[in-house]
Amino acid sequence: MTSRPYVLLSCAASIDGYIDDASPDRLLLSNDADFDRVDDERSRCDAILVGPATIKNDNPRLMVRxxxxxxxxxxxGLPPTPVKVTVTRSGDLDPAARFFTTGEKLVYAATPVLAKTRRAVGAHAAVIPADDLATVLADLAGRGIRTLMVEGGSTMHTWFLTAGLADELQLAVAPFFVGDxxxxxxxxxxxxxxxxxHRARLADVTPLGDVVLLRYALSDRTRP
Structure with missing residues (x-):
């Protein structure tokens, strides 16, 4: 694909690579400086994508704070907050989630669960058929999305990375271990x-208090 958004993956992880612990409460990995940095990145993107598990477990609003x-x-001339995007293969989405409360929402659903997804959240978001990431990215490009920020979770990050469809990774490393x-x-x-x-190219290292931000360039593309 040549006509697709610039894809920025954003993640915070422990030293041993975990993005949460096994407790029912959300684990805070970042500090205030990193949260502010992420907010600035959001403000410079056209859309933010998270997976259904992130919507269920973290219940994010995905707004510019x-x-x-x-x-x-x-x-x-832009909306105050980027377009919110998710991709589902099950159609199991809760219309009461904060993801669906404000702003423009796009839900890409696999063909077998398209009707189910439209019944669940069609009154709150545009539901679009898509069976692979190439289709999702092509449709986003057609809607004028030039920069897409992927904030997780694990399934979405793995999907984009293994497909070779990520241009940049911003990984904030928290100063502790989870070990579970x-x-x-x-x-x-x-x-x-x-x-x-074939090593990824480390483009920048930025200390943010006790968190360190590692930025990897995963392609030769330039961010718009």
């Missing part, structure tokens, strides 16, 4: 284009 950044977007195999990791198993024989 800073009023000044929202105002700056509006001054540029029951907890979700940054990625699952898969055949990744970046391995011992």
């Amino acid at each position: 800073s009023p000044a950044r929202r105002d700056a977007r509006v001054a540029r 195999a029951r907890a979700p990791r940054f990625t699952g198993d898969g055949a990744f284009p970046w391995n011992a024989a």
